[in-house]
Amino acid sequence: MSLSLSADQPAVPANADDGVWLECIECGETFAPFDDIRYTCDECDGLLEVRYDELPTFDDFEGRGVWRYADALPFDEGVSIQEGDTPLYEVPRLEDDIGVETLRIKHEGMNPTGSFKDRGMTVGVRVAKELGVGRLACASTGNTSAALAAYGSRGGMETLVLLPAGKVAAGKIAQASLHGARILEVDDNFDTCLDFVQELASRGEAYLLNSLNPFRLEGQKTIGLEILEGFLADYEAVPDRIVLPVGNAGNTSALYKAFRELVQAGELAEADVPKLTGVQADGAAPMVEAIENGADEVRRWDDVETRATAIRIGNPVNAPKALPGIRETDGTAVSVSDEEITAAQRDLAGEGIGVEPASAASVAGLRKLRNAGIVDADERVACLTTGHLLKDPDAAAAAGGDPEPVPGDFDGVLETLSDDA
Numbered sequence: 026m027s028l029s030l031s032a033d034q035p036a037v038p039a040n041a042d043d044g045v046w047l048e049c050i051e052c053g054e055t056f057a058p059f060d061d062i063r064y065t066c067d068e069c070d071g072l073l074e075v076r077y078d079e080l081p082t083f084d085d086f087e088g089r090g091v092w093r094y095a096d097a098l099p100f101d102e103g104v105s106i107q108e109g110d111t112p113l114y115e116v117p118r119l120e121d122d123i124g125v126e127t128l129r130i131k132h133e134g135m136n137p138t139g140s141f142k143d144r145g146m147t148v149g150v151r152v153a154k155e156l157g158v159g160r161l162a163c164a165s166t167g168n169t170s171a172a173l174a175a176y177g178s179r180g181g182m183e184t185l186v187l188l189p190a191g192k193v194a195a196g197k198i199a200q201a202s203l204h205g206a207r208i209l210e211v212d213d214n215f216d217t218c219l220d221f222v223q224e225l226a227s228r229g230e231a232y233l234l235n236s237l238n239p240f241r242l243e244g245q246k247t248i249g250l251e252i253l254e255g256f257l258a259d260y261e262a263v264p265d266r267i268v269l270p271v272g273n274a275g276n277t278s279a280l281y282k283a284f285r286e287l288v289q290a291g292e293l294a295e296a297d298v299p300k301l302t303g304v305q306a307d308g309a310a311p312m313v314e315a316i317e318n319g320a321d322e323v324r325r326w327d328d329v330e331t332r333a334t335a336i337r338i339g340n341p342v343n344a345p346k347a348l349p350g351i352r353e354t355d356g357t358a359v360s361v362s363d364e365e366i367t368a369a370q371r372d373l374a375g376e377g378i379g380v381e382p383a384s385a386a387s388v389a390g391l392r393k394l395r396n397a398g399i400v401d402a403d404e405r406v407a408c409l410t411t412g413h414l415l416k417d418p419d420a421a422a423a424a425g426g427d428p429e430p431v432p433g434d435f436d437g438v439l440e441t442l443s444d445d446a
């Protein structure tokens with residue numbers, strides 16, 4: 026099986042271009058990477074992965090940000106706004122409170138547009154230029170549209186985004202709008218938006234930059250590489266576990282691919298690969314259902330609901346890549362309630378880290394798994410927080426305290442303050 030941790034480095038097919046090609050994860054068919062536009066396998070419709078004849082070692086990485094990892098990517102440089110190189114915060118109080126040996130927060134909200142989607146777009150938009158396409162498009166719960174709009178405008182390209190009407194946080198629409206995307210608000214959920222944009226892409230109307238696009242996941246591998254390098258520098262060991270929110274499961278797939286490539290390159294022992302642990306919201310948990318049932322496929326949920334709008338997804342398109350990732354790394358998946366998500370958002374805020382609701386799901390999930398004894402007290406854990414607090418100002422305001430009105434005179438201010446005492 027090509028997605029096994031112990032898979033050998035594949036033979037280089039004749040249609041590779043500069044040692045890079047696309048390979049179907051289901052039937053193994055290979056394709057030249059930049060001759061034609063395709064998102065899935067011509068033969069069986071399976072998901073595609075980017076493959077390389079040469080895999081880098083840690084010594085090959087130099088510089089900062091996503092392009093530090095150019096040797097693990099299809100190009101040496103991309104359409105860049107200095108993405109990546111995000112903080113790996115220590116959170117001593119939260120670490121203590123949850124009760125694990127080490128807890129670090131990889132805050133992807135510190136990327137240029139405030140989410141990890143930038144890492145995928147810097148590569149994806151570079152590929153779009155290589156292919157010479159006109160219009161770029163995506164369906165989005167918000168952050169993908171913000172990143173596409175910013176990277177598209179940086180690259181001087183036209184962008185189109187399809188959003189579920191009324192279900193996208195204010196900050197994200199504002200970004201897509203100011204960066205010049207054409208925004209269509211669809212009167213249905215995210216999964217329908219993705220169906221539509223896939224149909225547009227197949228008719229040649231636009232180049233698809235959802236995480237179905239295998240090149241986006243190449244950029245997102247760098248989250249895993251940064252976490253590993255950070256832990257190796259601080260603890261001389263990689264983390265035992267990485268906990269992350271799951272929507273379309275692109276990150277889960279990308280991190281797993283980063284680890285597989287390190288194992289193949291002899292840089293990481295199979296036994297040391299961090300346990301990939303996915304977290305969904307109770308109201309949108311098809312991946313959790315599949316993991317719990319030991320199923321090979323995910324059942325599409327038609328009705329999904331959660332305050333964590335970034336992961337309000339019922340049909341995770343990357344499930345065929347992510348399910349083996351969770352299983353082969355001995356990880357797990359868990360769902361959490363909206364109340365648990367908001368509590369975790371407050372916990373992180375109490376350490377000075379501002380995240381949007383979907384991001385807090387990782388910490389909420391870790392707490393739940395620790396309480397259940399599934400995560401051990403001696404584990405070293407990294408939690409991924411995927412987006413910035415300011416993405417969803419309404420959720421932040423609702424989770425925080427209310428401002429107190431005071432009269433416009435100093436005595437009134439003093440009086441209000443002394444009322445607490």
Ligand SMILES: *Cc1c(COP(=O)(O)O)cnc(C)c1O
Binds near residue numbers: 383
């Ligand atoms: C896109 C997104 C997710 C979901 O990531 P997947 O890779 O699709 O699983 C989670 N959180 C935030 C903030 C996002 O923008």
Ligand SMILES: [Zn+2]
Binds near residue numbers: 049050053067070071
């Ligand atoms: Zn195939």
